[in-house]
Amino acid sequence: xxxxSHLAPTSPYPIGLNIVEAEGIYVVDxxxxxxxxxISGVGVSALGHGNRRIKDAISAQLDRHAHVMVYGEFHxxxxxxxxxxxxxxxxxxxxxxxxxxxxxxxxEAALKLAKRVTGRTRLVAARKSYHGSTHGSLSVxxxxxxxxxxxxxxxxxxxxxxxxMDSLSLIDEHTAGVIIETxxxxxxxxxxxxxxxxxxxxxxxxxxxxxxxxxIQCGLGRCGTWWAFxxxxxxxxxxxxxxxxGAGLPIGACVASSxxxxxxxxxxVLGHITTFGGHPVICAAGLAGLKELExxxxxxxxxxxGQLLHDLLIQHPAIVEIRYRGLFFAVELQGEDEVMxxxxxxxxxxxxxxYFLSHRSAFRLAxxxxxxxxxxxxxxxxxxEQLNRL
Numbered sequence: 001x002x003x004x005s006h007l008a009p010t011s012p013y014p015i016g017l018n019i020v021e022a023e024g025i026y027v028v029d030x031x032x033x034x035x036x037x038x039i040s041g042v043g044v045s046a047l048g049h050g051n052r053r054i055k056d057a058i059s060a061q062l063d064r065h066a067h068v069m070v071y072g073e074f075h076x077x078x079x080x081x082x083x084x085x086x087x088x089x090x091x092x093x094x095x096x097x098x099x100x101x102x103x104x105x106x107x108e109a110a111l112k113l114a115k116r117v118t119g120r121t122r123l124v125a126a127r128k129s130y131h132g133s134t135h136g137s138l139s140v141x142x143x144x145x146x147x148x149x150x151x152x153x154x155x156x157x158x159x160x161x162x163x164x165m166d167s168l169s170l171i172d173e174h175t176a177g178v179i180i181e182t183x184x185x186x187x188x189x190x191x192x193x194x195x196x197x198x199x200x201x202x203x204x205x206x207x208x209x210x211x212x213x214x215x216i217q218c219g220l221g222r223c224g225t226w227w228a229f230x231x232x233x234x235x236x237x238x239x240x241x242x243x244x245x246g247a248g249l250p251i252g253a254c255v256a257s258s259x260x261x262x263x264x265x266x267x268x269v270l271g272h273i274t275t276f277g278g279h280p281v282i283c284a285a286g287l288a289g290l291k292e293l294e295x296x297x298x299x300x301x302x303x304x305x306g307q308l309l310h311d312l313l314i315q316h317p318a319i320v321e322i323r324y325r326g327l328f329f330a331v332e333l334q335g336e337d338e339v340m341x342x343x344x345x346x347x348x349x350x351x352x353x354x355y356f357l358s359h360r361s362a363f364r365l366a367x368x369x370x371x372x373x374x375x376x377x378x379x380x381x382x383x384x385e386q387l388n389r390l
Contacts, residue, residue, distance in 0.1 A: 015347065017029050017035065017352075023049055024048045024370065025037050025048050025049070025367060025370065025371050025375055027352070036350060036351045036378070037049070037352050037368065038351055039353060039354045039364055039365065039366050039367070040368050041248075042243070042364075043185075043216075043217045043222065043243040044244055044246075045248055046221060046247075046293070047248075047289055047293070047368060048369075048371075049368075051247070051289075053291070054289055057284040057287065057288035058281055058284055058285050058288075061281050061283075061284035064280075065280060067279060068280070070275045071099065071273070071274045071275070071277040076278075076283075078284050079099065081283075082284075082286050083097040083099070085287055085291070086286075087255070089290070090226075092235075093235075093259070094235065095257055096255070097253050097255050098253065098256075098261055098272065098277070099253055099278030100242075100251070100252040100253065100254060101252060101277055102252045103132055103241070103242025103243060104131065105274070105277070106216065106240040106241060106253055107132050107134075107136065107137040107140070107240050108136045109272050110179065110238045111136050111154075111179070111212075112136075112271070113177075113210070113238060113256065113264065113272070114210040114212060115176045115177070116263055117260050117263055118177070118208060120176035120209075122156045122157075122158065122174045123139075123140055123154070123175070123176060124157075124158050124160055124175055124177070124178045125140035125158075125178075125180070126142055126160055126161070126162040126180045127159050127162060128143070128162060128187035128190070128358055128359075129141050129142040129143075129162070129180065129181055129184060129186075129187065130142070130143065130184075130185060130186035130187070130357065130358065131240075132216075133146075135150070135153065135154065136154055139154035140157055140179050142187075143186070143357065146357070146358075158170050162180065162187070163193060163196050164196070165195075165196060165199060168199055168200060168203045171200075171203045171204065171207055173208065176209065177209060177210040177211075177238070178204055178209050178210070178211055178212065179214060180192075180214065181213075181215070181216075181218060182215055182228040182232075183218040183223060183328065185218060186357050186358045186359070187356070188332070188356050188358075188361075188362045189325070189328055189329060189330035189362075192232075197232040198232070201234040204237070210238055210260075211236045211238070212238040213228075213229055213236035213238075213239050213240070215227060215229070215240065215241055216240055216241060216243050216252070218325070219241055219244075220241065220245060220293070221293055221302055222302070222366065223328050224299070224302040224303035224325060224326030224327075226299055227239075228325070237256060237257075237260065238254065238255070239254075239256070245289075246282050246286045246289070247288060247290075248285065248289075250282065251277075251278075251279070251283070298369040299369070301369065302369055306325070306328075308376050308377075309324075309327070309379070309380060310324055312384075313331065318390045320332040320361075323362075327365075327369065327371075328366055329364065329365035329366065330356065330359070330362040330364060331362055331383075332361060333362065333390075334361070335361050336360040336361055339355065339360060339363045341389070342383070342386045342387060342390070343363050345385075345386035349385065349386070350382065353365060367379070
């Protein structure tokens with residue numbers, strides 16, 4: 001008999017594994033069974049589990065201090081070092097960071113910043129988007145089913161079709177900000193065209209609207225470049241980050257130019273505040289994570305690993321389509337029943353895949369960047385075995 005849990009549930013049917021430890025690309029349950037984590041804890045564990053450098057950085061910072069003051073009031077060297085390292089990996093003019101506790105809080109900060117610097121009230125987002133579950137983030141997310149129980153949402157939010165030229169006309173001189181995922185994740189890894197992205201950037205320039213790119217899932221090397229916007233040859237006005245940023249610990253970031261972000265400090269003072277944002281222990285982990293990614297050149301290997309996984313799966317007749325960039329995958333099947341069968345079958349055979357909230361006919365793969373060729377081949381074998389049973 002399972003003892004009653006005192007944790008609030010998120011779903012009537014969670015995966016339910018009782019995890020007691022994790023190492024590399026594997027998590028281990030209470031019975032000692034190992035599972036290949038082919039989703040990186042939904043995009044968080046880009047470096048896999050149990051990285052020694054990250055653990056040492058956490059320990060060293062704890063020996064110094066943990067929380068000492070709300071964000072922004074004390075000078076804390078580890079926050080400064082993390083922000084400097086992060087901005088050094090970003091193009092001009094993205095030279096300032098506001099650390100938050102999570103990705104959705106980074107989105108909340110970005111929406112407020114767009115309104116603050118433009119003096120406008122309207123927001124434009126994309127259909128089928130996902131930006132988080134807090135009220136502002138949910139308001140600019142495109143899944144109506146997820147929103148209905150929590151209305152009213154923010155007013156003056158308008159939705160365009162992702163990757164549709166005609167929809168760009170929604171952006172006008174009343175628009176404070178336009179927020180999109182550079183590559184839509186929850187919609188099943190939807191990659192926009194070069195032409196649309198450039199037209200979007202141009203439209204924002206023409207109207208004075210702030211372009212906000214949400215790279216909480218697709219950034220930090222997941223798509224084979226440090227930033228998913230790089231191949232499109234543009235730079236956002238505001239960038240939101242989360243998930244992998246903390247190297248396994250919870251943090252988010254709203255990144256923009258110092259000209260923009262400094263406006264949170266006045267009119268009103270404390271225009272955006274957080275108690276735990278930029279927690280020093282998490283900044284230490286995040287800084288160690290960035291150094292690991294950079295020094296081990298892990299981002300540079302992402303595309304080749306993604307190509308191998310794609311090539312091992314794509315010929316299977318049960319697969320309708322594979323949409324991917326780097327190690328960010330949506331494997332499209334005939335329908336939800338097939339997805340449920342494959343995902344549950346993989347779990348029974350020691351591999352963790354996952355669903356998409358808003359696109360139920362595909363399953364998600366997003367393994368750690370540290371996955372080896374041998375592990376990729378083994379993962380493809382397990383997935384193929386389940387596809388053969390459809």
